[in-house]
Amino acid sequence: MRTKTSTAEHDSPRGGDPRRGGLQAAHSTGDTPANGTAEAVPYEGGPSSGTDSRRGGLQPALADAASCEVAPADAQGDEVFVAFRDAGFTYDGEQFVFRNLNLTVPQGQFLCLLGGNGSGKSTLAKHINALLVPDEGETLVFGCDTRDPEATYFIRSNAGLVFQNPDDQIVASLIENDVAFGPENLGIPNPELRERVTRALAEVGLQGFEEHETNALSGGQKQRVAIAGVLAMDPAILILDEATAMLDPRGRAGLMRVVRDLHAAGMTVVMITHYMEEAAAAERVVVLDGGEVRLDGTPQEVLTRASELRELSLEVPFACRLSLELQARGVPVGTCVTDEALKEELCALRSKQ
Numbered sequence: 001m002r003t004k005t006s007t008a009e010h011d012s013p014r015g016g017d018p019r020r021g022g023l024q025a026a027h028s029t030g031d032t033p034a035n036g037t038a039e040a041v042p043y044e045g046g047p048s049s050g051t052d053s054r055r056g057g058l059q060p061a062l063a064d065a066a067s068c069e070v071a072p073a074d075a076q077g078d079e080v081f082v083a084f085r086d087a088g089f090t091y092d093g094e095q096f097v098f099r100n101l102n103l104t105v106p107q108g109q110f111l112c113l114l115g116g117n118g119s120g121k122s123t124l125a126k127h128i129n130a131l132l133v134p135d136e137g138e139t140l141v142f143g144c145d146t147r148d149p150e151a152t153y154f155i156r157s158n159a160g161l162v163f164q165n166p167d168d169q170i171v172a173s174l175i176e177n178d179v180a181f182g183p184e185n186l187g188i189p190n191p192e193l194r195e196r197v198t199r200a201l202a203e204v205g206l207q208g209f210e211e212h213e214t215n216a217l218s219g220g221q222k223q224r225v226a227i228a229g230v231l232a233m234d235p236a237i238l239i240l241d242e243a244t245a246m247l248d249p250r251g252r253a254g255l256m257r258v259v260r261d262l263h264a265a266g267m268t269v270v271m272i273t274h275y276m277e278e279a280a281a282a283e284r285v286v287v288l289d290g291g292e293v294r295l296d297g298t299p300q301e302v303l304t305r306a307s308e309l310r311e312l313s314l315e316v317p318f319a320c321r322l323s324l325e326l327q328a329r330g331v332p333v334g335t336c337v338t339d340e341a342l343k344e345e346l347c348a349l350r351s352k353q
């Protein structure tokens, strides 16, 4: 069976709708826009009212079917969704991408992975979805060993992976069919299938777009459709591998609002990015270098380490650079990672004068 999350980048058919059935005849609401007339509507907020906004639980029926242990707890007692334990991985005949990797992601965390080119971010993301499995040590996802073939289906249907290029992830010419593709493959019956499509589109700010054609969308909208397709599978964790890289600033901002809303609704998020302002929005930032965890902490802890970031060929956030510059000139501001935080500091300083 093809799953949307596991094959989006590699073998998605492009162009026409490859499926039979689907939702073409399944809905007609009075306020649905006409087919093929999608406008570039900016995303302004989270799910529309009336939508159940909780996200990120494991699908229990599937959990029972998999031969997994209950997910282990970490030191704080949080349920751990992802655990790399002394994990090592090499592509065929190549050098290790990572070795002795230890990293856990508790349920509900919004973690951002940073690192220079080739540091192992995408390889790590593919381990979370069991697209790749370790050669050494182990990777546990939802408590399942990713090498257990009986757990693969469970892991993949609960770990949604979104790649960089939205065009590689769109499989249908009509939005509702595209979003329905994954859950349809999971065998979700039609009334629920339709509900999932409607809900997922609302969550990405594309409510009412069911009958629009995918090829009429902007890059940002396409990427939101790709995310809706993953959300319609009701994943417990969302993995975004440079999902904003091909978007313009407006598309990026819209996508980040979607991600923040999903996280606020309980979704566990692992996001790979090269944009520091996106990393600043996460709860935790992990910096990889040569497959090793070099920095791990809150955005404030990690993104203010200007010299280490530069050493790793990473950008230093603008607000951090400016606050360091101001400090060097004797202005008593803290080291900030977001423009908003720096603005607040400067306003507070001004009001004291």
Ligand SMILES: Nc1ncnc2c1ncn2[C@@H]1O[C@H](COP(=O)(O)OP(=O)(O)OP(=O)(O)O)[C@@H](O)[C@H]1O
Pocket (backbone or CB within 6 Å): 091, 092, 094, 097, 115, 116, 117, 118, 119, 120, 121, 122, 123, 124
């Ligand atoms: N399919 C592959 N076969 C062989 N080597 C690979 C393959 N994919 C990645 N690599 C190598 O594995 C290492 C880690 O690559 P990976 O794509 O995980 O890094 P990354 O941090 O995501 O980089 P980028 O930011 O450039 O996407 C690199 O040395 C890369 O060349």
